Amino acid sequence: MNELWKKRKQNYLNTLLHYAKYVLNDHFVIALLFFMGGLALAYSKLIKSLPEQPKWWEQPVVILWLLLWLQVGRLATLLQPADMIFLAPEQYQLPGYLKQAFKHSYLVGAGWQVVAWFVILPLVGHGLNWSWPLLLGLLILQLMLKLIWLVVQQGQAFSWEKDYIWHFLIFKWLLPLSCLALYVLTSNLFSLLIPAAVIIGQTLLPRSAKNKGIFNWQQMIKNEQQRMQSIYRVINLFIDVPQIKGRIYRLRWLDGCLPSIRKSPSIYDFLFMRSFLRRSEYSGLFIRLVVLAGILQAILKGFWLPIILDLIFIYLIGFQQFPLYFTFDDNALTYLYPVDKKVKYQAFKRLNWKLMLLAAVILLVIGQLIEFDLKRLLFEIIGVLIEIWLLNNLFLLSYLKKRT
């Protein structure tokens, strides 16, 4: 079983590495770096402007930040659905396997906590004027809370309680919230004793329960699948992940926006619009990019910066919708309909043009609301229109040529 864990871990890391390669190649990274840079700039300005006397919001922000980051880094068991059948005879060896999984998960989870601590450091050090021992204490607290968090998660493996959700609520949210609040508000190192006591309790108590427990395969496999899905979903922000099938939502309230079959110039207009709105992978991506660009548009000021930003994001929004063109290709019926193939290309262009225009209008309006500047607006309108034309003609054609 140790061998199995090693192999699985290697495969898992390879998968992540494989995707990392693509993610780091993608244009989206440029946008994201831009975004991070913008945020970092705003953050450092904020820290410098903080007065000696802490403001009322500083402590709650620290607590909330650490509480939310604590939730990052789940238990990675790397179990697969088929394990339920193939590994069942080896069930007695599972605790060894799980121990390895736990070790790995804790290292990764703790790594994330160090990052979170590092990011909040300037605020706590500068804003709250904490000394180094207190700052280190905060890190230790966060690492202890993560340990408790993971132990509870692992406990689910041998638990058949229907309301295990209560354990989660208490040990993943309420206990951390109280410990963090106590520590941050009183800045007393002695409050670290509480989580320490909980950890000792956790190691002593469930031993007996663990030994007689029956492994809850279905639950653990479900957990693992959900974990992988959420990782894939993050990666899916950058590139297509085959494991993400995207969910279909009816979104009844949007039915009004959908063209009826009579009003659609072709069956493809009818299909594309419905796919875009109802398939989360397309509409979701569109909304995420517009929101990200909108936030940046509101933060960044100047003449050229917003223009460049608009152009980058319109490019991303237009480009990321291109795969929609192939959505129906796995359905042979689309091929059988007595409809001219050229119609499909035209219909796709119509939709993509509308989407990019919509995004552009939203971004330009936000930009003008933040800082009214007619000259900039003129530049933006001309730039965006040229860009949309290029994307919808030259870029789209070369993309389709590459894919077919």
Next chain:
Amino acid sequence: MALEINNLVGGYSQIPVLKKISFQVRPGELVGLIGLNGAGKSTTINHIIGLLEPQQGSIKINNVTLKQDPRKYKKSLAYIPEMPLLYPELTLKEHLDLTIKAYDLNPTVAWKLARQLLKVFRLDNKLTWFPAKFSKGMRQKVMIVCAFITQADYYIIDEPFLGLDPLATRDLLELISKEKKRGAGILMSTHVLSTAQTKCDYFVLLQAGQIKAQGDLAELEKQSQISSHQLEDIYFALTKEDRQYE
């Protein structure tokens, strides 16, 4: 006027699966395409509906090949696949709308027919459902309704009885005989020999990419050189050699 397959050689790669097969589906005729797994039934169907291109030979519907006039060719054809093919993002009603638009049907006439068919297959109260909510049998019924509202000249039906309940099977067979009377030609591949025997007018028996026998039941019986009126016996007699390979 017929669906004619002439000396068709074809398959998925350079090595052909089908070796010079020829048969016809005439208006008002139900042709049963039978054969073991891997005999080439689906490959034949994929060629007819245009998913594969013939390497040699030709397929004509009313004297037109797919290359000559794709619109006319495709309009004369409706297809019910073995595995239902539905758009996950469209409701049942939208599937019907799409079909009507794609085949350029008269919406009033087509919807009138659609409502009758939906009622027969007990789908009339599920117009706003998405495919994800349908069972395998229900999806198959959606495909059947979509195909039959086109009122095409020819129907290609691949293994239609899998997953259908007995009531729906009976309704489908009734529908097929109605369409036959209207003058439509139907090619149906199936493993359900008892049904094929009573319903089909003509049989094409495929074996290893070749036509082993074709004709009506009496002719098949002659070719098999056994004295039985059961399609099943004839089928076993004719596929005997092939089974000896295994």
